[in-house]
Amino acid sequence: MPDGLLPHGLRASVVHRGRCPVRGSDGAEFLAFGELYPVDPDDEDLDNMPWLGDLVDDWGRAPGWTVRRPSTVEACVEVLDRAADAVAAHLGAAPERTVTSDAAVVTGPPMPHRIWRTATHAVIVGPHADNGPYGYLTPLQLAASPLGLAPELPPADDAAGLDRWIEAHVDW
Numbered sequence: 001m002p003d004g005l006l007p008h009g010l011r012a013s014v015v016h017r018g019r020c021p022v023r024g025s026d027g028a029e030f031l032a033f034g035e036l037y038p039v040d041p042d043d044e045d046l047d048n049m050p051w052l053g054d055l056v057d058d059w060g061r062a063p064g065w066t067v068r069r070p071s072t073v074e075a076c077v078e079v080l081d082r083a084a085d086a087v088a089a090h091l092g093a094a095p096e097r098t099v100t101s102d103a104a105v106v107t108g109p110p111m112p113h114r115i116w117r118t119a120t121h122a123v124i125v126g127p128h129a130d131n132g133p134y135g136y137l138t139p140l141q142l143a144a145s146p147l148g149l150a151p152e153l154p155p156a157d158d159a160a161g162l163d164r165w166i167e168a169h170v171d172w
Contacts, residue, residue: 028169122145
């Protein structure tokens with residue numbers, strides 16, 4: 001993360017892209033500070049819950065983590081709001097753009113992505129589609145990646161371009 005970007009009091013698990021244990025070759029770093037599950041609208045029987053629920057419970061025993069069941073999208077948005085407030089306070093600026101995610105970016109329910117650009121990094125707080133075998137598990141994360149991955153932020157009315165820009169900066 002850029003120096004000092006981890007919000008005070010926000011505990012999380014760090015995920016690094018690439019082979020390097022500290023930072024991916026492209027310099028992107030990710031901080032997952034929440035997980036939302038289940039949100040699969042087609043899984044009426046919660047088929048994934050027996051095995052994934054136990055795994056989520058294990059994560060919830062880590063220092064600083066809690067498990068709330070049932071949870072709501074609104075509760076997750078509140079967590080994203082608190083994280084965005086901490087990042088805005090650290091950067092000394094409101095987000096440059098706030099975009100509500102959709103299925104093109106996240107497999108879960110629509111939630112906000114807040115975007116800042118520093119001189120060197122894109123900083124994004126929002127949901128992320130999980131790349132694992134977890135179905136509709138949705139990490140809530142802070143992503144800091146070099147602007148060179150996709151430097152120009154598309155206009156607000158270019159939804160497809162904005163989706164690609166966000167994905168370039170938030171995908172593990």
